[in-house]
Amino acid sequence: MEGGTRSSSRRKRTKKRKRGRESPPRSASDASPDDTYFFPILMACCCNLDPPCCRRMVDRLLRSHLAFVRAGGRSGALPPGLLSLLPLLLNQKRSRDVAVLAAEMVGAMALCSLESNEEIVSDGATVRALVAALGNRSTAVATAACNAILDLSAAPLAREQLRKSLAVEKLLSVLHQVVNKPASDGGSYHFKMAATMEGGLLPSSFLEAAVVLINTCNNDFLESIPGEATREFLLLAKELWLGCRRVQRGSVSPSRQDLAETIFRLSMNQDGFTSCPPDLLRTCIFGREESGFENFILAHxxxxxxxxxxxxxxxxxxxxxxxxxxxxxxxxxxxxxxxxxxxxxxxxxxxxxxxxxxxxxxxxxxxxxxxxxxxxxxxxxxxxxxxxxxxxxxxxxxxxxxxxxxxxxxxxxxxxxxxxxxxxxxxxxxxxxxxxxxxxxxxxxxxxxxxxxxxxxxxxxxxxxxxxxxxxxxxxxxxxxxxxxxxxxxxxxxxxxxxxxxxxxxxxxxxxxxxxxxxxxxxxxxxxxxxxxxxxxxxxxxxxxxxxxxxxxxxxxxxxxxxGIEVEPPFEWEGFAHVALHCWSENQREEEHRPVDSAAMTLSSLVVNLLHVAIGLIGDRNPIFRKACMVLSASLHSSGGRNPSSVFNLASIFGNMIACIDAQSDFSEALEKTEDAVSRKDGLFLHRLRWLRLLLPRERRPAGRFDFDDLLEAFDELLPLTRGQIGPVEAMFAETKRKFCRFAAFEDARRSFELLQRGYRKTRSQYTNGMLALHSGST
CATH class of the missing domain: 2.60.120.650 (Cupin)
Incomplete structure (x- = not known):
């Protein structure tokens, strides 16, 4: 009996062991991405994807992981090791489905959390593989990669990394291969693009991805895009833009506005127009005689x-x-x-x-x-x-x-x-x-x-x-x-x-x-x-x-x-006087080598800027200060060898202005006006001086320097320096005025004046180029 009992017991244990061996292994669908089985199985299968069973296993694992992520199962960092396999999976040529799933996985994880998004884009190999997949001959793979790029682009860091990895250039190249076929459906505009890829139609996500990356970049990046790629894409974008306007006349969709901004951005640094020669205009309007323009300036x-x-x-x-x-x-x-x-x-x-x-x-x-x-x-x-x-x-x-x-x-x-x-x-x-x-x-x-x-x-x-x-x-x-x-x-x-x-x-x-x-x-x-x-x-x-x-x-x-010849505040003669004062004060600052935060430097800053206010007050009542400053007139450079400055009395006008500043600038008036504006929080009086910030942009402005971006606050901080010592401050104002009026240099001011106008002209030219692009080919 004992032997039979032991035999029966062994059979039961054997049966149990057999049941254990017969139970199937954990399926891919059961493997959580946090499971220690997930990465080893995936990596083992990726080592050799020739056998169909390995490709099927990778497919099942990726689908399992994708479902897990989309169900909200992951909101933190990526599972260990997965990031290192993404480039291999995205570049997969044996199985189109695997590459598609890998791209979809990238997109899903990018949307889980900012941490996951940043972890993905910090891996250069993954980003490069994703960009390369945009050119895959399989439309399904290219589209999945593009959608993943759109998902990543929700984060600023990701957009920057994608641009560094040439995603914009790749998108423009792909889009250049397509023929656009705009169509209207129920009042909304769709972009249908027939591509030279397997699968037929390239969806609008390619255009959307290009638009997102272009519309959020800086000017340096825009200027770095190869000119040929920009020009080719603009041809397509403008055709789409015109088609969009035809079918959406009277209404505006976000896609239309975004496309308009993209066209503007890509066009603003292009040579959209060539300036009409000033000499030709002078001859056309004022006659062939050299004196025609000069007589007009002097008489009319x-x-x-x-x-x-x-x-x-x-x-x-x-x-x-x-x-x-x-x-x-x-x-x-x-x-x-x-x-x-x-x-x-x-x-x-x-x-x-x-x-x-x-x-x-x-x-x-x-x-x-x-x-x-x-x-x-x-x-x-x-x-x-x-x-x-x-x-x-x-x-x-x-x-x-x-x-x-x-x-x-x-x-x-x-x-x-x-x-x-x-x-x-x-x-x-x-x-x-x-x-x-x-x-x-x-x-x-x-x-x-x-x-x-x-x-x-x-x-x-x-x-x-x-x-x-x-x-x-x-x-x-x-x-x-x-x-x-x-x-x-x-x-x-x-x-x-x-x-x-x-x-x-x-x-x-x-x-x-x-x-x-x-x-x-x-x-x-x-x-x-x-x-x-x-x-x-x-x-x-x-x-x-x-x-x-x-x-x-x-x-x-x-x-x-x-x-309309619009004479803006910086380009009146008063503006030239402000530029001259700025140049002189900067030269003084360099010669004296005082620390920016020193008490003497702070008081000097107050006095110089009160002199700016005094010059502005003179401009309120002196007609010469309001006249257009023609120091940069093109006619001055084509005067046939004569001294154009004497023809237009430029040096004489500048000298007269300096004399007016010396005689008419009043410390008490400037201080009273400034104190009144600060106490009443009246920014209108001081606002006309705000352009002076452009002479020393914020990025080049040392800490502690007078802030023309917020004149009320800047003066509010400095005016307490006058309390109890009006006499010494007024004496310092008088000495500053005396030195400026004696040593102000016309040529120094002219050079700064030219740099300032160059900045204005560049911005106006960029705006004009962008708007001309939105009007080109109008129907």
């Missing part, structure tokens, strides 16, 4: 209106830059409105184009904004008996207010009806919409030594007046493109020139008349140019159809272009 510039030329010829540089229809009024209207989008305003002292793009995000590529881009207006008798402006679209449903309302395609069509009813269509920012006008404006800016020139166009029907009597805060050259117009211009009522961006006051313009002297009347015909100085009230009329003036073979409607 910023002083009195003048009709500069009559008729047109083959050498008409302005006409050659204009590409507007010379046919019917409808054709002219179509040519100026066709394809126009809104041009968001740029802050006058913004020299970082990427800061503008950040502020303008979501507003690039949108429809024209009423009041900002376009006005449809006429002047007529009002119920009060006075003349005033009436806006056509103020009567239409769909525009809740006259200003800043979207002008949809339907409203653009109604502009034709408005013109028939006697309204003028005024379109602003033409230099951002037409390459020819951009070239013209850039040449005019160089001729007058300013950073930029603005252009507007006005279409007025017969027998009508568009804008009411007004004055501008900038000088205007009116070029009559078509038809004719009668202008009435009055003299300024004050010797002070109005300043750009200051509120337009009533002292310059009234219903009864202008300033001292009779109003002047001018009849402009096609090809004529009229100069109107800033501050001179003016109004314009088109003759009625039955008017004798209209029976001269001219078009009965009028189309004219205005070129």
């Amino acid at each position: 510039w910023e002083n009195s209106p003048v009709l500069l030329r009559s008729g047109s010829g083959d050498d008409d540089a302005i006409s050659n830059c204009c590409d507007f229809s010379s046919g019917s009024m409808d054709a002219a209207l179509e040519s100026i409105l066709r394809g126009s989008v809104s041009c968001p305003p740029v802050s006058s002292d913004e020299l970082d184009i990427l800061s503008f793009l950040e502020e303008a995000r979501g507003s690039l590529g949108v429809d024209l904004r009423y009041g900002q881009d376009i006005r449809v207006v006429r002047t007529q008798e009002l119920d009060s008996g006075c003349k005033g402006e009436v806006h056509f679209f103020g009567k239409l449903s769909g525009l809740t207010s006259v200003d800043d309302s979207a002008l949809t395609g339907d409203h653009v069509l109604k502009c034709r009806k408005a013109v028939e009813d006697g309204y003028t269509v005024a379109l602003r920012g033409l230099e951002f919409r037409s390459k020819g006008i951009a070239e013209l404006c850039d040449g005019m800016a160089a001729l007058f030594g300013q950073p930029s020139v603005g252009a507007n166009i006005y279409l007025t029907p017969p027998g009508s007046q568009g804008l009411s009597r007004h004055y501008d805060d900038h000088c205007v050259f009116v070029y009559q493109l078509l038809g004719m117009k009668r202008w009435v211009v009055s003299p300024r009522s004050t010797p002070l020139l109005p300043r750009l961006y200051e509120p337009l006051g009533s002292s310059f313009c009234s219903e009864s008349g202008g300033g001292h002297g009779e109003a002047m009347e001018f009849f402009l015909r096609q090809g004529d140019i009229l100069y109107i100085p800033r501050g001179c009230p003016h109004e314009a009329f088109t003759p009625a159809t039955n008017d004798p003036e209209s029976q001269l073979g001219m078009s009965t409607f009028s189309l004219h272009l205005t070129l």
Whole structure:
């Protein structure tokens, strides 16, 4: 019995062992990524993927891991060892499914947590393998890799690493191989791209990935993208952009705005236009004689209106830059409105184009904004008996207010009806919409030594007046493109020139008349140019159809272009004085070698900046300080060997300004104004000096230096130094003023002035290039 019992017991144990051996091994689906079995099995299978059973096992393991991650099973770091296998899995050529699963795994883990995302992109081999997979001939693999890149791109560090790994260049290369086929589906735009890959269609994620990486990069990276790759992609992007606008007329989707920003970014550093030679413009406007431009500057510039030329010829540089229809009024209207989008305003002292793009995000590529881009207006008798402006679209449903309302395609069509009813269509920012006008404006800016020139166009029907009597805060050259117009211009009522961006006051313009002297009347015909100085009230009329003036073979409607010479605060003569003071004070600082945080240096900073305030106060009442500084005028470099500085009295003007500063700058007035502004938190008074920060950008500004970015706070910190020692501070102010007025150097100021303007011109050029790209090929 005992033997039988032992035998039975052995059989039971054997049976149990057999059951243990017969139980199947843990399946891949049962293996958690945290399981010690997961990585060894995966690595063993990856060593030799030739056997189908190994490929199936890898497939099962990856699917298991992917399901685990997507179910929220992992929110921390990656499982040990997995990262080292990702490059091998992504580059897998024997099994397309394995490569797809590996890419999907990367995307899923990237979205788990910021820690996982950063751990993935810290591995250069994985990122490079992912980028390489974008060019896989399998659309499934390439698409999975692209989707993983989009998932990674949720984190700033990942975007930076992807750009360093040439992801943008790879995406642009792949996109260049495709033919775009835009289509509309239920009002939303889809990008369908037929690619030279297995699988047929390349999805829109490729475009989206390129857009995300480009729209979040810095300017250095944009400039590093190979020019050929940029140009090729821009051709595709612009075609998609035009198709997007055709099918989404009147509405804007995020994809349209993002694509517009991408086109802007890639175009802003391209050579979108070539400046019209200033000498050619000088000859065209002021005649072939060298003295023509000089006589204009001495007799009329910023002083009195003048009709500069009559008729047109083959050498008409302005006409050659204009590409507007010379046919019917409808054709002219179509040519100026066709394809126009809104041009968001740029802050006058913004020299970082990427800061503008950040502020303008979501507003690039949108429809024209009423009041900002376009006005449809006429002047007529009002119920009060006075003349005033009436806006056509103020009567239409769909525009809740006259200003800043979207002008949809339907409203653009109604502009034709408005013109028939006697309204003028005024379109602003033409230099951002037409390459020819951009070239013209850039040449005019160089001729007058300013950073930029603005252009507007006005279409007025017969027998009508568009804008009411007004004055501008900038000088205007009116070029009559078509038809004719009668202008009435009055003299300024004050010797002070109005300043750009200051509120337009009533002292310059009234219903009864202008300033001292009779109003002047001018009849402009096609090809004529009229100069109107800033501050001179003016109004314009088109003759009625039955008017004798209209029976001269001219078009009965009028189309004219205005070129506005906008003198911004840094580029007035007051601005030049501020630059001269900055240069002198910086030289003094270097010579004295004082520590930045020393008490003497702090007090010196207060005194110098109070002198800046005093110069600004002189500019409030001295006409010379408000005039345009033409130190950088291109005409100074083409004067036929003569001394151009003496022709334009530059040295004399500078000397007179220094004498004025010496005689008129008042410590008590400057201190009182500054204390009042600080106590009332009134930033408007000091805001006009804010541009001085551009002379010493923050990244090059030592710690403790006066902060022109926040003038109120900077003065608030320094003003306590005057308490109890007004006398010594005033004496220091007087000595600082004396030294500056004695040792201020014109050439030092001119060099800094040129560097400052170069920064302004670069930013304006970038903006113009970007907007021209959004208008190119408009239909």
